[in-house]
Structures are given as C-alpha cells and as structure tokens.
Amino acid sequence: xxxxxxxxxxxxxxxxxxxxxxxxxxxxxxxxxxxxxxxxxxxxxxxxxxxxxxxxxxxxxxxxxxxxxxxxxxxxxxxxxxxxxxxxxxxxxxxxxxxxxxxxxxxxxxxxxxxxxxxxxxxxxxxxxxxxxxxxxxxxxxxxxxxxxxxxxxxxxxxxxxxxxxxxxxxxxxxxxxxxxxxxxxxxxxxxxxxxxxxxxxxxxxxxxxxxxxxxxxxxxxxxxxxxxxxxxxxxxxxxxxxxxxxxxxxxxxxxxxxxxxxxxxxxxxxxxxxxxxxxx
DNA sequence: ATGGCAGAAGCATTCTGA
Numbered sequence: 001x002x003x004x005x006x007x008x009x010x011x012x013x014x015x016x017x018x019x020x021x022x023x024x025x026x027x028x029x030x031x032x033x034x035x036x037x038x039x040x041x042x043x044x045x046x047x048x049x050x051x052x053x054x055x056x057x058x059x060x061x062x063x064x065x066x067x068x069x070x071x072x073x074x075x076x077x078x079x080x081x082x083x084x085x086x087x088x089x090x091x092x093x094x095x096x097x098x099x100x101x102x103x104x105x106x107x108x109x110x111x112x113x114x115x116x117x118x119x120x121x122x123x124x125x126x127x128x129x130x131x132x133x134x135x136x137x138x139x140x141x142x143x144x145x146x147x148x149x150x151x152x153x154x155x156x157x158x159x160x161x162x163x164x165x166x167x168x169x170x171x172x173x174x175x176x177x178x179x180x181x182x183x184x185x186x187x188x189x190x191x192x193x194x195x196x197x198x199x200x201x202x203x204x205x206x207x208x209x210x211x212x213x214x215x216x217x218x219x220x221x222x223x224x225x226x227x228x229x230x231x232x233x234x235x236x237x238x239x240x241x242x243x244x245x246x247x248x249x250x251x252x253x254x255x256x257x258x259x260x261x262x263x264x265x266x267x268x269x270x271x272x273x274x275x276x277x278x279x280x281x
Numbered sequence: 282a283t284g285g286c287a288g289a290a291g292c293a294t295t296c297t298g299a
Contacts, residue, residue, distance in 0.1 A: 009287075009288070009298085010287090010288055010289080013287090013288065013289095034288095034298085036288070036289070037289095060289080060290085061288080061289045061290070061296085061297085062289085062296090062297065062298085116297085116298060116299050117299085118297090118298085118299085156298095156299070174299070175299065208299075210285085210286080210299070211285085211286040211287055211298095211299095212284080212285040212286045212287090212299095213284095213285055213286085214285090215286095222299085224299085251287090254286090254287080254298090254299080
C-alpha cells in the first residue's frame with residue numbers, strides 16, 4: 001500500500017504534474033497540502049476519473065489540505081474538533097484549513113499543514129507552537145494504542161540538524177529552533193516513528209528547496225515533509241523515499257512528494273460508497 | 282539588512298510562504 005504526502009503549492013496550478021505523477025506511481029492514498037482553493041473549486045474530476053475518492057478542506061488563496069484515496073474514506077474530521085471550554089482557541093485554530101483526519105482501509109490517516117511561523121519573534125511563530133500543541137492534544141484524544149496511524153504532511157520543521165543543508169547558518173532560526181523541535185517531539189511523543197529515518201541515517205536528503213537563490217540547482221534544501229507512522233506499523237514498512245524528480249518539473253512545487261510502502265496483511269479491494277460518515281466543522 | 286521566486290487576487294501591487 002503506497003501512501004504519499006506532497007505540498008503542491010496550489011493544486012490548480014500543479015494539476016497536470018500531480019495527475020502525471022499519480023499515473024506513474026499509482027499511490028493508494030495521496031495527502032496534499034497548500035491546495036490554495038475553496039472546496040467548491042477543487043478539481044476533483046481528474047482524480048475521480050483515475051478511480052480515486054477525494055475529500056478536501058480548503059480556503060481561498062492560502063493553506064488547504066486534501067486526501068485522495070483509492071479506498072473508501074471514512075470518519076472524516078476537518079480541522080480540530082470543538083472543545084467547549086476552549087472555544088475561542090478552537091475558532092482561531094480552525095480559521096486556517098490545515099488538518100484532515102480520516103480512516104482509510106483500516107488506517108487512520110492524518111494530513112497536516114503545520115504553520116510556517118515566519119520568524120521566531122513573530123505572532124505567527126506563537127500561532128505555530130499553539131497549533132502544534134493543539135495537534136498533540138488532538139492526538140491524545142483521537143489515537144489509541146491499537147490504532148494504525150500515519151501522520152503525514154508539511155511540518156515546516158527540520159527535526160534534526162542533519163535535515164538542513166547548512167545547519168550552522170540556520171541554527172535557532174525558523175524551522176530549526178529548539179522550541180519548534182520540542183513542540184514536534186511532543187506531538188510525536190514516542191508514539192510515532194519517522195519513516196524516512198528507518199532507512200536513511202545520513203544527511204543530504206531534502207524535501208523542500210527554496211524557489212530563490214537557485215537553491216535546487218545548488219541542492220540547498222531542507223527535509224521538512226514527513227511521514228510518521230505508529231510503532232505498530234513499523235514491521236509493515238517496506239520503504240520511504242523522497243521523489244525529488246518532481247522538483248525538476250517545469251514550474252514545479254518547491255516541495256517534492258514523500259512516499260512510503262506499507263505491506264498490509266489483508267488489503268481490501270478499492271471500494272467506493274457515497275455514504276461516507278462526515279463530521280464537518 | 283534586504284531581496285531573491287512563486288501563487289492568488291485582480292489589474293497594480295500587496296500579502297504570504299519558508
């Protein structure tokens with residue numbers, strides 16, 4: 001079972017690249033970030049024509065996440081569920097569309113687009129940390145020990161110095177600060193493992209290259225897109241690769257897709273049903 | 282210290298991203 005995450009930086013601008021990649025790789029589940037489009041305008045038809053189901057949680061111009069799946073998408077939760085004693089916080093954290101949680105083929109698939117945070121002395125940085133802390137609480141509530149979980153997306157954090165091309169240059173800065181890494185660690189909290197690091201221990205592997213300063217050509221990248229899996233899935237994990245060839249497309253996204261292969265014991269046939277359970281906020 | 286590049290909105294230029 002192939003599961004992918006890709007920050008596409010506008011699903012409409014990148015549509016033909018995404019469709020071509022899906023035709024070649026044939027992932028079972030694709031989690032997209034930065035779709036930059038409201039749900040009514042999401043281009044679902046090209047995906048449906050390839051036999052996929054689509055669920056979206058988008059907004060105008062910014063952010064936006066979507067899950068594309070060969071299998072039935074169940075128990076869809078868009079954003080953070082309401083916590084009554086924390087209503088203001090809830091409203092603020094759900095204004096930006098950055099989270100979809102679903103059950104697909106026996107797996108809990110959680111697709112996140114973590115805020116960038118701008119710079120560590122900004123209000124946006126506080127929002128980023130608050131968002132991550134809320135994600136951690138959300139996982140405490142939603143995930144049990146027996147759940148088979150994939151937490152995927154653009155985390156806008158390089159977990160370790162080996163995930164940055166010039167760690168000394170960016171030390172303590174945005175996407176590399178101790179505060180962000182601790183907040184991420186609190187999300188992971190020993191319950192998940194970074195798929196990529198099971199297979200690759202060395203530096204030099206990036207998922208994002210800045211559009212500016214010829215960063216891709218100079219291979220000055222960061223590894224900020226991650227697929228975390230619950231411990232109970234590790235024996236099923238066969239591979240994790242960054243599909244960096246997609247960064248060489250004409251007018252590419254600044255991110256490359258990340259892809260894992262999970263060998264599931266009893267894989268269901270792709271199955272569609274319009275009667276999905278939907279808990280929409 | 283600033284801007285580089287790209288996308289959306291919308292029509293000149295600003296906002297945001299990372």
